[in-house]
Amino acid sequence: MDGFIIVFMQYEENYTFLISLQKLDIKIDAVKDRLANLPGEIEELKNRIESLKKELESLDNLLKDKELKLREKNSEYREKQEKLALYKKQLLDIKNNDEYRAMLHQIENQKKIIEKVEEEIILMEEELEEFRESLPERKKAIETEIQAVESEKDKLLGMDSVLKKDISVLLEERHKIEERIKVSVLKKYERLRAKGYREVLVPIKKIMGNEGEEYVCSACNSTIPLEISLKVREGESFVRCENCGRYLYYEFENEEVK
Numbered sequence: 001m002d003g004f005i006i007v008f009m010q011y012e013e014n015y016t017f018l019i020s021l022q023k024l025d026i027k028i029d030a031v032k033d034r035l036a037n038l039p040g041e042i043e044e045l046k047n048r049i050e051s052l053k054k055e056l057e058s059l060d061n062l063l064k065d066k067e068l069k070l071r072e073k074n075s076e077y078r079e080k081q082e083k084l085a086l087y088k089k090q091l092l093d094i095k096n097n098d099e100y101r102a103m104l105h106q107i108e109n110q111k112k113i114i115e116k117v118e119e120e121i122i123l124m125e126e127e128l129e130e131f132r133e134s135l136p137e138r139k140k141a142i143e144t145e146i147q148a149v150e151s152e153k154d155k156l157l158g159m160d161s162v163l164k165k166d167i168s169v170l171l172e173e174r175h176k177i178e179e180r181i182k183v184s185v186l187k188k189y190e191r192l193r194a195k196g197y198r199e200v201l202v203p204i205k206k207i208m209g210n211e212g213e214e215y216v217c218s219a220c221n222s223t224i225p226l227e228i229s230l231k232v233r234e235g236e237s238f239v240r241c242e243n244c245g246r247y248l249y250y251e252f253e254n255e256e257v258k
């Protein structure tokens with residue numbers, strides 16, 4: 001806490017404490033945001049785990065599917081062979097020349113069909129073999145990812161109480177500072193905060209503009225006229241940015257450190 005206070009010694013004490021108070025409020029807001037986002041983040045991780053588990057299942061199903069298709073292809077092969085045997089047998093009984101030639105032609109066709117099925121079977125067997133070999137590694141990769149996501153999820157589940165504790169510590173600290181600020185000063189701040197300003201007091205920042213060094217409001221980036229930036233740097237409290245209406249301060253210590 002003392003760190004903040006030294007930085008703003010140039011300002012009247014109330015203003016200095018108010019700036020410290022706001023720094024705490026911004027911290028508290030951030031922790032509250034984190035806390036509010038937690039259930040959504042946990043839900044997202046749960047969904048991720050579910051989809052990884054499905055992916056794992058689908059690998060086994062894919063294997064079964066490939067095995068089934070190969071069995072079907074093999075029985076197709078046997079049927080085609082049986083048909084070929086039948087044609088050959090029928091050939092022996094044919095007396096007519098034209099019919100004989102037609103049957104020979106059909107036999108040739110059947111042989112080509114069988115060749116094609118054989119080629120398909122070889123391809124399918126190779127593919128199945130590759131798939132089987134790659135399966136343990138693929139499963140392992142998914143299982144490892146599931147474990148990682150699980151532990152991330154557990155971490156977030158434990159975070160809830162940690163964040164709540166952080167907030168209560170920060171609120172206690174806030175209360176101590178609040179007590180040291182005049183009520184009228186505090187009200188000015190609370191009023192703007194209630195309007196939705198997360199930052200009511202903002203530092204002015206030095207930049208290199210077209211005409212040399214100039215000061216801008218760090219919230220809205222508009223240029224602060226020279227006389228206003230002088231007032232702020234001389235330690236005048238509650239000087240407002242003409243553009244966004246926030247109160248301006250100057251971080252003296254930063255400049256000395258540089």
Ligand SMILES: [Zn+2]
Nearest residue numbers: 217220241244
């Ligand atoms: Zn501004």
